[in-house]
Amino acid sequence: MSDILTELYDKDGNLLGALLTAEAWASVRDQVMAALGVSQAPEIEEKPEPLSDWELLTQYWDFPYPVDMDVACENCGNQTANWSEDDPRRFRLTSANLAGLVAFQCANCRAKVVKKHFKDKISTECTPYREEKITTKEGRY
Incomplete structure (x- = not known):
């Protein structure tokens, strides 16, 4: 056509x-x-935290440093020494994989905090939340 x-x-x-x-x-x-x-648009249900993915990562942890549980948001200053023990959660786990890539959403400002675990270091990135999405780059499943 x-x-x-x-x-x-x-x-x-x-x-x-x-x-x-x-x-x-x-x-x-x-x-x-x-x-x-x-x-x-219909409300998008919030998916549960992928705790099984996090457990799998920690089970096969082969980095030379211990499992790190601290998370900090550069956008609003929110931080915690152990994200899994906070009640209510200051950071919500959104993804984790065996390669060492772990992502969180800040409960205060909804920024995305990504921790990349490398052989000898941890790299952290913080991306502020945007209410107005770029619709041509938005994926919904």
Whole structure:
């Protein structure tokens, strides 16, 4: 059809829907939502912390330094010596993997704190939370 719009049909030739590019959707999203009577995007449920991934990382920990539990947010100054023992949590675990990449969300400012565990050091990055997302780069599953 075009590079912007692709119509989708079933095997009998019935129209199932249409697929827009990210740029096209970003430009017509508000009008389509209003025409369909959808006032806002559905709430995205917060996924549970991936504690099993964290446990797997600690079980196979092979770095020359001990497991580090401290987390600090450079954005708002929030910090803890042990994120897993805080009640309520100051930092929420959002991901962890065997490669040593661990990510948290700050409970105060919602910034993303990423800890990268390397052979000889730990690198920490803090990215401030943005309310306005770049819709063409947003992925939802």
